[in-house]
Amino acid sequence: MSTEITKEIVCPQCGEPQKYRLYSSINAGENPDLKQMLLDETLFDWRCKRCNYFAAMAYPFLYTDPEAGYIVCVTPGGSGNNAEPTEAVKSFTKRSVKNLAELKEKILIFDAGYDDTAVELVKNALCGIIRNTYKVSRVHAYFSRVDNGEMEFAIFLPQTNEPVYHSTKLDVYKQSQEVLRALDFVDPAGFVRVDARLARKIIEDYQNI
Structure with a gap:
C-alpha cells in the first residue's frame, strides 16, 4: 500500500x-x-x-x-x-x-512492455547521432512512446529547456535485444541503475566478444 x-x-x-x-x-x-x-x-x-x-x-x-x-x-x-x-x-x-x-x-x-536495458542501448546509439548532428558534447534522452513502428525519445540539448523529439525504428530495439542475448545478460541482484553508463559498459563487452 x-x-x-x-x-x-x-x-x-x-x-x-x-x-x-x-x-x-x-x-x-x-x-x-x-x-x-x-x-x-x-x-x-x-x-x-x-x-x-x-x-x-x-x-x-x-x-x-x-x-x-x-x-x-x-x-x-x-x-x-x-x-x-x-x-x-x-x-x-x-x-x-x-x-x-x-x-x-x-x-x-x-x-509499454519494453526492456529498459535494451532501451538504454537504443538511447546510446541515438545520442551518438544527436551529438554529431547538433555538434554538442552532452545530451539527455528520455523514452517517450512507441508509435507506428518507431521508438520516440525526448532529447534535451545543452542550454535548452524544451526537448526536441527524435524517433528510431523498432528494429534498433530488436538489435539491442540481440546484443543482450549474445552476452547472456541478466540483471544483478538488488536495485540496479540501468542508465547510459551501463549501456556503454554493455557495448564495450559486446565489442570484445
Missing part, C-alpha cells in the same frame, strides 16, 4: 511553517491517481499558502507496480540507495533512479 506522511516544512521565502504531505512509498495498483500525478509531473509540486512561493519537492521513496511486477527506488541527487528488496518483491524487476524524470521514463518503458 502507499504510505503517506505529513511533515511540517518552512517556506524558504517567507518563513511560514505549514504542513506538507509526502509519500515514503507509492503503490500504483492501489493508487492509480498518484501514478497519474507522477506522469503529469505534479505530485511533488508545493506552493506556499502565504506568499505563493512554488517548489518541486524531492525526497527518497519507493514506487511499486505489483501488477506489472516492478519496483523503483528513487534517490534524488544520487543520495545513495539503502533500500533492501523484501521477499515479497524478490521476483520483481528492481531499479534505482536519481530523479523523477528517470522514474517517469521507467514507468513509460515498463508499462
Whole structure:
C-alpha cells in the first residue's frame, strides 16, 4: 500500500511553517491517481499558502507496480540507495533512479512492455547521432512512446529547456535485444541503475566478444 506522511516544512521565502504531505512509498495498483500525478509531473509540486512561493519537492521513496511486477527506488541527487528488496518483491524487476524524470521514463518503458536495458542501448546509439548532428558534447534522452513502428525519445540539448523529439525504428530495439542475448545478460541482484553508463559498459563487452 502507499504510505503517506505529513511533515511540517518552512517556506524558504517567507518563513511560514505549514504542513506538507509526502509519500515514503507509492503503490500504483492501489493508487492509480498518484501514478497519474507522477506522469503529469505534479505530485511533488508545493506552493506556499502565504506568499505563493512554488517548489518541486524531492525526497527518497519507493514506487511499486505489483501488477506489472516492478519496483523503483528513487534517490534524488544520487543520495545513495539503502533500500533492501523484501521477499515479497524478490521476483520483481528492481531499479534505482536519481530523479523523477528517470522514474517517469521507467514507468513509460515498463508499462509499454519494453526492456529498459535494451532501451538504454537504443538511447546510446541515438545520442551518438544527436551529438554529431547538433555538434554538442552532452545530451539527455528520455523514452517517450512507441508509435507506428518507431521508438520516440525526448532529447534535451545543452542550454535548452524544451526537448526536441527524435524517433528510431523498432528494429534498433530488436538489435539491442540481440546484443543482450549474445552476452547472456541478466540483471544483478538488488536495485540496479540501468542508465547510459551501463549501456556503454554493455557495448564495450559486446565489442570484445
